[in-house]
Amino acid sequence: MATMIELPLETYAGPVDPDWCPGCGDFGVLKAVKMAASKAGVAPKDLVVVSGIGCSSNLPGYVHAYGVHSLHGRAVAVASGIRLANTSLRVVITGGDGDGYGIGIGHFIHAMRRNLDLTYVVMDNQIYGLTTGQASPTTMKEMRTKSTPAGNVEFPINPVALALVSGATYIARAFSGEPNHMADVIAAGILHKGFSLIDAFSPCVTYNKLNTYPWFKKRIYKLEEDAAYDCTNVRAALDRSFEWGDRIPIGQFYVSEQPTYEDSEPAFKRGPLAHQPLDLDQKVFQSLVEEMM
Amino acid sequence: MSDLVIGIGGAAGDGLDKSGDTFAKTASRLGLHVYAYNSYQSIIRGGHIWLKVRLGDQKVTSHGDKLHALIALNQDSIERHAPEVESGGVVLFNSDKLRCNIALRDGVVTAPLPITALAKSSGPVLPVMQNTVALGAMLYLLRLEFDVTAEVLNETFGHKGKAVVDQNVNLLRAGFDYAKTHWKAFPVEWNFSRKRRPFVTGNEAIALGAVAAGCRFYSAYPMTPASSILHWMANHSTQCGVVVKQCEDELAVVNMAIGAGFAGVRSMCGTSGGGFALMTEAIGMAGMIEAPVVIVEVQRGGPSTGIPTKTEQADLNQVYGASQGDFPRVIIAPRDTADCYATAVEAHNLAERYQLPVIIVTDLLLSEHPETIEPEEMPGRVPIDRGEMVQSWNGNNGKYKRYAFTPSGVSPRAIPGTANTMHVAATDDHDEEGILISDVFTNSAMRRKVNEKRMKKMALALRDLPAPRLEGPADADVTLITWGSSWGVVHEAVQVLGRSGIRANHLHFKYMLPFHSREAKEILSRTKRTICIEMNSTGQFARHLCAETGHAVHDKILKYDGEPFEPAFVAEQVRAILENRLRSLDVTPDEAREIAYHYIRTHLTEDFRPGQVARADGNGAGEPVWRIEIVHRDSGAKHGLLQVGVETGSTYSWQAGS
Numbered sequence: 001m002a003t004m005i006e007l008p009l010e011t012y013a014g015p016v017d018p019d020w021c022p023g024c025g026d027f028g029v030l031k032a033v034k035m036a037a038s039k040a041g042v043a044p045k046d047l048v049v050v051s052g053i054g055c056s057s058n059l060p061g062y063v064h065a066y067g068v069h070s071l072h073g074r075a076v077a078v079a080s081g082i083r084l085a086n087t088s089l090r091v092v093i094t095g096g097d098g099d100g101y102g103i104g105i106g107h108f109i110h111a112m113r114r115n116l117d118l119t120y121v122v123m124d125n126q127i128y129g130l131t132t133g134q135a136s137p138t139t140m141k142e143m144r145t146k147s148t149p150a151g152n153v154e155f156p157i158n159p160v161a162l163a164l165v166s167g168a169t170y171i172a173r174a175f176s177g178e179p180n181h182m183a184d185v186i187a188a189g190i191l192h193k194g195f196s197l198i199d200a201f202s203p204c205v206t207y208n209k210l211n212t213y214p215w216f217k218k219r220i221y222k223l224e225e226d227a228a229y230d231c232t233n234v235r236a237a238l239d240r241s242f243e244w245g246d247r248i249p250i251g252q253f254y255v256s257e258q259p260t261y262e263d264s265e266p267a268f269k270r271g272p273l274a275h276q277p278l279d280l281d282q283k284v285f286q287s288l289v290e291e292m293m
Numbered sequence: 294m295s296d297l298v299i300g301i302g303g304a305a306g307d308g309l310d311k312s313g314d315t316f317a318k319t320a321s322r323l324g325l326h327v328y329a330y331n332s333y334q335s336i337i338r339g340g341h342i343w344l345k346v347r348l349g350d351q352k353v354t355s356h357g358d359k360l361h362a363l364i365a366l367n368q369d370s371i372e373r374h375a376p377e378v379e380s381g382g383v384v385l386f387n388s389d390k391l392r393c394n395i396a397l398r399d400g401v402v403t404a405p406l407p408i409t410a411l412a413k414s415s416g417p418v419l420p421v422m423q424n425t426v427a428l429g430a431m432l433y434l435l436r437l438e439f440d441v442t443a444e445v446l447n448e449t450f451g452h453k454g455k456a457v458v459d460q461n462v463n464l465l466r467a468g469f470d471y472a473k474t475h476w477k478a479f480p481v482e483w484n485f486s487r488k489r490r491p492f493v494t495g496n497e498a499i500a501l502g503a504v505a506a507g508c509r510f511y512s513a514y515p516m517t518p519a520s521s522i523l524h525w526m527a528n529h530s531t532q533c534g535v536v537v538k539q540c541e542d543e544l545a546v547v548n549m550a551i552g553a554g555f556a557g558v559r560s561m562c563g564t565s566g567g568g569f570a571l572m573t574e575a576i577g578m579a580g581m582i583e584a585p586v587v588i589v590e591v592q593r594g595g596p597s598t599g600i601p602t603k604t605e606q607a608d609l610n611q612v613y614g615a616s617q618g619d620f621p622r623v624i625i626a627p628r629d630t631a632d633c634y635a636t637a638v639e640a641h642n643l644a645e646r647y648q649l650p651v652i653i654v655t656d657l658l659l660s661e662h663p664e665t666i667e668p669e670e671m672p673g674r675v676p677i678d679r680g681e682m683v684q685s686w687n688g689n690n691g692k693y694k695r696y697a698f699t700p701s702g703v704s705p706r707a708i709p710g711t712a713n714t715m716h717v718a719a720t721d722d723h724d725e726e727g728i729l730i731s732d733v734f735t736n737s738a739m740r741r742k743v744n745e746k747r748m749k750k751m752a753l754a755l756r757d758l759p760a761p762r763l764e765g766p767a768d769a770d771v772t773l774i775t776w777g778s779s780w781g782v783v784h785e786a787v788q789v790l791g792r793s794g795i796r797a798n799h800l801h802f803k804y805m806l807p808f809h810s811r812e813a814k815e816i817l818s819r820t821k822r823t824i825c826i827e828m829n830s831t832g833q834f835a836r837h838l839c840a841e842t843g844h845a846v847h848d849k850i851l852k853y854d855g856e857p858f859e860p861a862f863v864a865e866q867v868r869a870i871l872e873n874r875l876r877s878l879d880v881t882p883d884e885a886r887e888i889a890y891h892y893i894r895t896h897l898t899e900d901f902r903p904g905q906v907a908r909a910d911g912n913g914a915g916e917p918v919w920r921i922e923i924v925h926r927d928s929g930a931k932h933g934l935l936q937v938g939v940e941t942g943s944t945y946s947w948q949a950g951s
Contacts, residue, residue, distance in 0.1 A: 015726065015728055016728055016733075016734075019732060019733045044715050045709070045710060045711060045712045045713075045714075045715060046709070046710060048556075048709050049717075050552075053720070058729075060717045060719075061717050061719065061728065061729060064715055065715055066709040066715050066716065066717070067716070067717035067718070067719075068552070068555060068582065068717065068718045068719075069717055069718070069719035069720055069721060069729075070548065070578060070582075070720055071548070071574055071575060071578050071720055073544075074544060074548040074575065074578075077540070077544065077545040077548035077549050077552065078548045078549070078551060078552040078555075079552060080538075080545070080549050080552065081510070081512070081548065081549035081550060081551060081552020081553040081554075081555075081556070081560070082552040082553065082555060082556040082709070083552075084510065084536050084538065084549070084552075084553060085510060085536075085552065085553035085554075085555075085556035085557065085558035085560070086556045086557065086558070086708075086709065086710060088710060089556070089709050089710060106541050106542060106544070106545070107541065107544070107545050107548075109541075110540070110541040110545065265536060266530070266531040267509070267530060267531070267534045267535060267536045268536075270534055273509045273510065273534075273536060273553075273558045274556055274557040274558050274708065274710065276509060276534060277507075278506070278507025278509075278559065278677050278679075279507065279674075279677065280504055280505050280507070280533060280673070282673050282674070284532055284533060285505060285673035286673065287532075288501055288504075288529060288532070288533075289491055289501075289668065289671060289673075292491035292492055292493050292497065293321070293322070293489050293490070293491055293492070
């Protein structure tokens with residue numbers, strides 16, 4: 001790993017303060033994202049934070065960097081376009097579980113399959129917060145919400161297991177009650193070559209009265225502290241991804257060095273697309289017309 | 294002026310697209326103008342395919358409506374198309390498998406070609422290679438040059454080795470020589486200019502225009518009839534330095550393209566109506582965050598899955614209505630293949646100059662039919678205007694405001710990677726700096742001004758776009774109004790009308806939005822009678838024209854059967870309107886036969902075909918009916934009787950043996 005020059009955290013201070021509820025898990029994630037950018041040495045001009053729609057998707061507005069606050073569920077697609085357009089940029093996607101695992105799940109799976117060099121931080125609060133408390137794709141079974149007054153009957157998505165079988169090459173989990181650990185996990189994701197997913201437990205203090213800070217604090221443990229755990233072993237990772245209940249692992253589930261999409265794209269041999277001249281070589285143009293004769 | 298139409302008919306999988314291409318390329322290299330239209334179906338094998346190739350020593354702008362020569366590769370083609378062949382024309386067919394036992398027009402030459410015998414000396418021959426024998430015969434009959442086709446075959450099959458080339462050239466020779474000894478060539482005098490012209494489709498012209506204009510990102514999801522843009526881009530991506538991304542769905546397609554546009558790369562995506570429907574929310578995003586992007590909407594027959602391999606212009610309401618809210622965007626409908634090239638260039642310039650989505654609306658006819666165009670119509674060097682962009686910002690001129698409220702509405706754009714111009718492009722409405730005004734900082738005054746700032750760009754963009762002009766005499770008796778690809782056919786229909794003494798002129802619209810309301814109103818105020826001609830069933834453009842100008846057209850000629858307009862059809866409809874004749878929606882005898890073919894395919898076997906068609910009283914059907922005899926293909930013996938409603942088209946009864 002190249003030596004990184006850590007930038008002061010204030011470098012990333014956004015123009016306005018967050019409008020999240022006091023105590024929201026997203027504050028911890030925001031702090032961790034800034035710390036991670038700093039640790040990874042990404043200057044604001046080279047950082048693009050892309051989000052969808054939801055409470056957590058307001059995050060780019062609170063970071064001094066480039067950003068797109070895009071449509072509900074489309075952050076991964078917009079980010080993919082940005083990354084392909086300019087491979088000299090670091091692209092971090094931030095959003096919620098409804099945005100990424102619900103309406104945007106197609107893009108999520110396909111981006112992992114492509115192994116594009118993107119970092120995706122999903123603020124997973126297991127509820128729809130902005131729309132005032134309906135069941136989300138990660139809401140636990142039987143939980144009562146505004147849209148499931150008799151209890152949720154659907155089985156929750158397992159983001160880590162899904163990422164493992166979809167080809168993501170860096171898969172981790174973090175908890176906003178542990179912002180320093182989260183910052184390390186995100187920074188490693190930013191520096192990882194390929195698609196990285198950080199499923200970040202980010203409790204909703206207003207609408208999720210089940211999966212609270214104390215609920216998580218009681219259960220989580222760090223995979224890094226388990227000396228026997230090998231995060232390069234995909235089957236071990238899959239086993240751990242199903243661990244849920246009394247003990248819930250956070251940290252790096254799986255890390256694998258694989259060729260990225262960018263590595264296989266011939267157009268990038270000339271450098272980032274955004275740096276290329278717009279004029280087409282006239283010899284190339286003539287040969288294209290000749291083919292049509 | 295020499296002008297011939299050759300039809301090639303067969304089953305899908307007979308390889309006639311390849312034969313048609315070889316034939317068209319031959320004519321093109323001789324310096325003839327060529328226009329081809331392939332009426333195909335969305336299945337891999339089977340089904341009826343009908344390829345028309347029109348050759349002229351002057352430019353032709355449609356596939357025409359006559360048929361001078363037919364190459365029939367299956368029995369269907371003889372039955373359906375041989376009766377259309379003009380007097381003096383020729384019907385060429387494989388006499389080993391097919392027979393021409395139906396009535397033809399006077400003076401039509403039948404040319405039975407014993408293909409198996411002729412192909413024998415060339416060794417084992419694939420069925421599709423038999424087309425080459427027929428092609429050779431047709432070359433002779435139409436007085437085209439053998440050597441030029443041999444050269445085309447050499448290029449087509451060169452990569453398969455000399456043996457394959459030689460075999461094909463030998464087959465071509467066998468057909469050519471056989472025709473020479475047995476039949477008289479068509480009485481046509483060509484003037485071969487031998488000017489080399491590109492033979493291109495609208496989709497290829499859009500792709501080439503885009504890369505010439507600096508487009509370096511193209512995304513798509515496979516969808517007929519837009520896919521050939523994807524294929525062309527994919528085949529030339531390395532050469533042109535374009536990233537071509539096939540995505541999981543059209544949501545990803547358009548969002549990726551917008552992401553690339555935001556990041557400073559000229560980007561484009563393409564789809565048809567169904568895919569466009571999925572893209573609409575993001576098109577509003579491009580308008581809101583002021584990201585440049587070009588979207589190609591190649592219309593096919595709708596609604597829903599509709600008729601995927603047939604043409605229509607019925608997505609105009611959709612492109613106008615795409616996405617919620619008011620936002621600036623440009624919608625352009627190129628009129629022909631050469632215009633597709635120019636439009637692609639223009640679209641990329643407009644998208645960046647005004648920082649908005651530009652939608653190019655074409656249709657299956659325009660996107661897929663190849664025609665020769667002048668090489669000068671596709672210049673390699675094109676104007677590139679990126680609009681106001683911030684190259685560097687040192688902070689001495691204050692804080693950078695991405696959405697600065699300027700008199701023009703255009704705010705200088707900075708792209709990621711530039712120092713000191715960081716900002717967030719938000720889909721929530723926002724202030725000059727990009728800070729949201731949607732929630733905590735709700736502000737009605739700010740909302741009004743930012744909305745006005747965005748919409749100002751429309752008035753400015755309109756000034757860049759050339760206004761519509763009237764073609765033909767200003768004092769004509771009737772004005773034909775078109776948009777998009779209908780220009781070519783109606784351009785010819787005006788001439789057809791002129792020859793029969795009707796003075797018509799033509800008002801064509803290319804720019805759908807922003808719209809030249811004032812100019813259009815002025816032109817329309819001086820017309821005597823207006824007819825809007827478009828490929829849909831409700832007159833979508835006529836309605837829009839009325840909304841923009843207050844002018845309600847006097848009449849409409851609408852077509853929505855999937856097959857493109859033809860000049861004589863348009864001219865006849867115009868005549869009917871001018872003579873106040875009733876234009877009936879009844880099933881015609883030809884259509885009754887088509888409906889009978891459908892019944893045969895779906896309920897009987899391939900051994901039958903429609904015979905005599907006669908009109909009769911309903912006998913309880915509540916409407917008059919077409920009584921269609923169904924006969925044996927070979928013997929012509931009667932097999933049964935089908936009754937089809939003249940008004941509704943309903944298939945009322947089938948009686949075997951009656």
